Amino acid sequence: MASREPSPPPDLRTIGGFLRQDSLRHSVRILILFSLGINRRLGFPELLELTGLSKGSLSHHLDQLAAARFIESRMVFTLGGPRIRVEITARGQEVYEELARALAQLGSPAGDVGPPPGPAAELSSE
Numbered sequence: 001m002a003s004r005e006p007s008p009p010p011d012l013r014t015i016g017g018f019l020r021q022d023s024l025r026h027s028v029r030i031l032i033l034f035s036l037g038i039n040r041r042l043g044f045p046e047l048l049e050l051t052g053l054s055k056g057s058l059s060h061h062l063d064q065l066a067a068a069r070f071i072e073s074r075m076v077f078t079l080g081g082p083r084i085r086v087e088i089t090a091r092g093q094e095v096y097e098e099l100a101r102a103l104a105q106l107g108s109p110a111g112d113v114g115p116p117p118g119p120a121a122e123l124s125s126e
Helices: 010-019 027-039 044-051 055-067 090-106 119-124
Strands: 041-043 071-078 081-088
Touching: 010 090, 027 041, 027 044, 027 055, 027 071, 027 081, 027 090, 041 044, 044 055, 044 081, 055 071, 081 090
Parallel strands: none
Antiparallel strands: 041 081, 071 081
């Protein structure tokens, strides 16, 4: 009788399903999504610093995430001039939370993990 290869755990299948989406096939986009999932909104300069990308490359990755409706970018006017603010959408937040949960469960033998890091997790621990 031939032995069967074990199937990947459900958490890996969840992660793999997300990573097959065009919008999440690049590690920079996952970094942006996680950064916004934790912070809710960031400015373009903060994302430039975080990713180390050029303005054009960052704009391309933000366009891909916006096309998937994971983020929204908008121009805001400040005393220092116009600024681009990037915010995670409800859909993006759901994807972030599901990915964070699946990643956390990979490292947890019992699969017992709390909510993903971010404002919601901070509020629930008070």
